[in-house]
Amino acid sequence: MSTLTTAPGAAAPGQRPQLRTRRLPTLAALGIAVAAVVLSAALVYGTGIGGTALVVALAVVLYLAGLYLASNVVEGRRQARNRTWSALIHSAFVLALLPLVSVTWTLVSKGAERLDGNFFQTSMNNIGARDPNGGAYHAIVGTLEQVGVATLITVPLGVLCAIYIVEYGRGRFAFTIRFFVDVMTGIPSIVAGLFVLAFWILIISPIFNNGRPGYSGFAASLALSVLMLPTIVRSTEEMLRLVPAPLREGSYALGIPKWKTILRIVLPTALPGIVTGVMLAVARAAGETAPVLLVAGGGAAINFNPFENNQSSLALYVYQQAGDASRYAPARAWAAALTLVALVLILTIAAKLLARRNRFGR
Amino acid sequence: MGDTPDGSANAGTGGPGVTTSHARVAGAALSVDVPGTPAHRAPNGAGGRGGDSGTGHGPGGGGALPRRRAFGADRVFQGLTMAAGTMVLVIIVAIAIFLIAKAVPALNANTANFFTFEGWFPNESSPRFGIGALAFGTLLTSILALLLAVPVALGIALYLSHYAPRRIGTALGFLIDLLAAVPSVVFGLWGRDFFYGPVRDLSVWLNKYFSWIPIFGGDGPFGKSILLGSLVLAIMVLPIITSLSREVFRQTPTANEEAALALGATKWEMIRTAVLPYGRPGVIGATMLGLGRALGETIALAMTLGIVSNISFNIIENGGNTVAANIANAFGEANDVGRGALIASGLVLFSITLIVNITARAIIYRRREFTESAA
Known part of the structure; x- marks a missing residue:
């Protein structure tokens, strides 16, 4: 204290005291x-x-x-x-x-160039190279069905897996599962596609298909499931951990068995967060091209049945149109890309807003 | 995301601890107290499917639970969740098994050395294919992309966590996260139809003035090159590295930062002495995850690279190919052996990304334990 007060005073005779450095x-x-x-x-x-x-x-x-x-x-x-x-x-x-x-x-x-009503109402069936029309109806149907089926497969599996990790898992085995869920997040999408190609298309599907490999939308759903599973497990796990322990204990104190506590108390409490995670996973899966390219087979016509015959998807449609030599193809590719990004971003933003509202509500 | 596990992990693990002991005590009390109860409860338990009837008998408490049924339902549910958990391991093992099963016949038919041969001709009558050029291209594009992306990503992460006003930082962080959600095919399309132009001009310029450096040599054509692929890839991994590093930087203990500032450190010195050392393992992990993503990226590279299978360090001439891009491009006209060959290359990719990811996760996990014990 004393040095602070005396130092400027001591310097005063020589020059102006400097409390601040020069800026x-x-x-x-x-x-x-x-x-x-x-x-x-x-x-x-x-x-x-x-x-x-x-x-x-x-x-x-x-x-x-x-x-x-x-x-x-x-x-x-x-x-x-x-x-x-x-x-x-x-x-x-x-x-x-x-x-x-x-x-x-x-x-x-x-x-915006090709984003018109025709684009959403027609498929690419019988669209020649010189035809400026043609749309992505079949691709939108494909994306929605493939992602929908993948969600139906993945959500129960992912939520159960997260429940195991958080509620039941103990010791080394649970840790291993948790670790490999994280590792699985990094599996390249093309490898997931190759896996389903080797497993479903080349080995299982010939059994139902007279010995010929059967490309289908369902195979794409399987590949997308492999990609969605770790995302859903991780986000559900985070959400389950956020459920306060007193809620569980209160339920146990009333004599409710553990499985019922989880299904009736823990899951409903964590539900909004789980939905957010599922939406983010769906958004990511909807944009995947590589696995769909390998196992869905593509195709220009509308096919509502995901279990039989080739199906396309929006991302695959973008890729195919981008590689098409027709001079009308790039415009279609960009319109489909815009549609795809809009779909993905709407899902992502909705999921993030849901997550944010939750956090503040709690 | 990052700060929840350490605090709430205990809450989560605390719950089960209570139950297991509870279930055991309840069962024990039951068998000792009222021997006749199970028979008496049986219809009730059958109707209510499990021990929930216990709630109706308030005074009875946990002791009124029909032991075997409640235990049975719990057992079933636990088994179900455990099966779901095991599925993760099963899937990873199955990926390896099925890829190997389909790759081996093609590898046996291969007449060239798989690891060193530079070409990819699996559809000929005497199939010749090798991973050499593809693996080289994969590593080169990924490493270049990381070299370009990591410094920028760290800059953005520091900006978002320490420089930007809080409100703007949150909004911009949200924007960066949205960039991560954009599908790769869109980046591929953008790279091919728009970014191609500027990169070709840059390549021509680099070639004109720096052709004495081997990587900028050659005499064209330029554009669909390793450089374009790496730049697109860099833009794609940027948001991943940014958001993970930002989380880590944000978790720096405020006490450390304030201590540095109180000692008279400038803002940069504070970051260098308090924030960066604290965040280093997290940044390394984030970079490895970005590397994993870059190695596996398919469609964007299939659309922006020149697809020429040879080993060349020239990064601006048309050319370059990667394992994943080759799978996407060559799949259309592949026959049986061709598909097997592609699966074999996919197996190599799977192994590399698995190693990278396991290393990254191990680094991140070790750091998490460290911070948990410190907290």
């Missing part, structure tokens, strides 16, 4: 930025080695260097580093926004 004025940063842009434009256009993109890139580098030097002179090395890193972190963020904006803009501008 770089706000305008200086702006000045450096302007100077960097001007200098880089002069350099690039003067030597003729590039265009606007290079001007921006060089200006950022010059700005960072200039900021560091100026700050180093005025404020010292530590502040200079602080400022440079802060600028780098901010620019990383701007850099990441660029693709996001670009994808959104391309998607909307190119996708």
Whole structure:
């Protein structure tokens, strides 16, 4: 305390007391930025080695260097580093926004071209290369059915698995299951597709199909189930852990057996969270292309039966149209991509809003 | 997501502990107290399917539970959940078994060395195919994508957790999460139809001024190259690494941060001394998970790479192929051996991603234990 009060006083005769270190004025940063842009434009256009993109890139580098030097002179090395890193972190963020904006803009501008009633009411059956019409009705049917069947398979399995991990599992075995659920999250979707190809299409389905491999929407559902299962188990597990222990204990105290406590008390309490997790998993599965490509077989006609014959899906439709040589195909691909993204994002946003409302409600 | 397990894990595990002892005590009390009860309860229990009739007999309490029935229903339910849990292990083992079963015939028919041969001709009368070029392409694109994505992702994660105002940080974090939900086929389409142009211009520019560096050499055509694939891949793994790292950075103990600031550290010094060391295992785990995702990415790469199976370090010339992209592209015209060959390559991919994922999870798990014991 005494040193604090005496130090400025002691320094007073020589020079003005400094309680604050010198700071770089706000305008200086702006000045450096302007100077960097001007200098880089002069350099690039003067030597003729590039265009606007290079001007921006060089200006950022010059700005960072200039900021560091100026700050180093005025404020010292530590502040200079602080400022440079802060600028780098901010620019990383701007850099990441660029693709996001670009994808959104391309998607909307190119996708709106074919997004009409005809697109949602027709399939690609009998659509030739010179036909500008054609739609994604069959693909939308396929996506909805495949994801629906996959959800029917996965939700009971996933919820039961999560119940085992949280309520019953003990020791090494439960830990192993939990660990491999996490590992399973990282299985590439194409491997899930190959698995169902090897297991269902090439080994099981020939039994029902006169010895020929039978591609079907159901096979795609199986592959999607493999991908959805770990997501659903993980989110359900998190939600079950959030259920307060006193609720369980109260139920046990009333003499209710454990299985009934879980089904009547624990699950209903965790239900909104579980629904959120299921919706996120569904959104992810709806966008998968690779497994559907391998096992559903594609197809241009409307097929309402997921258990027999080829089916398409929206994601697969995008991929097939993108590879099509017809000059009308890209517009169809973009319209389908826009539809798919809208579907996925609506599901995701709804799920996140549901989760958020819950958290605040509790 | 990250902060729930440590606190509530105890709550969850505490529940079952209470029950097991409860069930045992209830059963014991029953058998000792009223020997005639089971027979007396039998119709009641049969109607109500299990021990819930016990609630009707308030004074009787847990002792009134018909022992065998309640135990039976619980047993069945427990067995059911355990079977569901075991399914996870069964599926992983089944994936390995069925892939091997279908890959072996094709590998036996292969007349070239599977691990070193660079081409992919499994549909010929004497099938020749090898994973060499594909595995090389997979590793090259993934590593390049990570090199591009990780610094940016860490920057964004730090921005969201420590620089942005709270409200904006939440909103932008939400936006980044949405980016993760966009299907890969959309990124593939975007990369092929839009991003191709700028990348081709960049490649031409790099080739003009830096062709003395081998990776920027060659004389075209440019565009559908490793560079385009890696950039698209980088954009796709960015949200994953960002959201995991942000969670980790956000969990840094406030005491550590405040201590650093109180000692006079600047904001960057605080981040470097308090936030980054704390988050390092989490960041490594997130990077490994991103690597796993990048290795397995299929459709986006099938649409943006030049699909040429050779080993070349040139990243801007048309070319490049990966295991997963090759499966998607070659599946259409594959015959029986061709399908087996693709399954064999899928088996390699499965093994690599399994190793990467197990390592990543092990790192994350170790960190979780560490933070739990510290808390």
